[in-house]
Amino acid sequence: MAVDARAVANEILSRAWELGFEPTQIDVQKITYFLHGHHLLDHGVPMVQTEFEAMQYGPIQRILLDSFRKWADQPIGELAEKFDPVRRVHEQLPRIVDNAILETIDRYLAAYLCLPSFELVDMTHARNTPWSKTVDAARNSVNIGMRISDDLISSCFEGLKCLRESDCRVGSSASPAS
Numbered sequence: 001m002a003v004d005a006r007a008v009a010n011e012i013l014s015r016a017w018e019l020g021f022e023p024t025q026i027d028v029q030k031i032t033y034f035l036h037g038h039h040l041l042d043h044g045v046p047m048v049q050t051e052f053e054a055m056q057y058g059p060i061q062r063i064l065l066d067s068f069r070k071w072a073d074q075p076i077g078e079l080a081e082k083f084d085p086v087r088r089v090h091e092q093l094p095r096i097v098d099n100a101i102l103e104t105i106d107r108y109l110a111a112y113l114c115l116p117s118f119e120l121v122d123m124t125h126a127r128n129t130p131w132s133k134t135v136d137a138a139r140n141s142v143n144i145g146m147r148i149s150d151d152l153i154s155s156c157f158e159g160l161k162c163l164r165e166s167d168c169r170v171g172s173s174a175s176p177a178s
Helices: 005-019 025-043 062-067 099-113 117-125 130-138 150-155
Strands: 052-055 058-060 081-084 089-092
Touching: 005 025, 005 062, 005 099, 025 058, 025 062, 025 099, 025 117, 025 150, 052 130, 058 062, 058 117, 058 130, 117 130, 130 150
Parallel strands: none
Antiparallel strands: 052 058, 081 089
């Protein structure tokens, strides 16, 4: 069952911090997108409840943009929360309990954490990716919100192929925070 993008982001952040990485918003946005794509291919269902949007810096989840806006391009320093408008309080998001989603994160996360931000952006901006096809199509037709459909992600996903967590050697391509 698909989950809130902020729950996926929180899982990414928690695991990244444990490994000594300090992800920025762009890292979290891209990694959430790539994990979602792998989950679509491996399990045939979305990981994230909401569609990705094609923005200048690639596929994004608007709710993550809003949640981590204060960090700008600096490393994110706290987990995302949800806002209860009735009680007017911020609350913790529930942890992910879906085994298939946790399996996808286990399988692919470390490999993406090892990649520098610019490489993640280059991957999403390459020709014939879901992002580029959405941007190109918007030149000739209306796509309110510049939504990237899960069908499009499934049909031309550009993520790293055949990776497992053990494929990442911390410090090889991108080093963790000091």
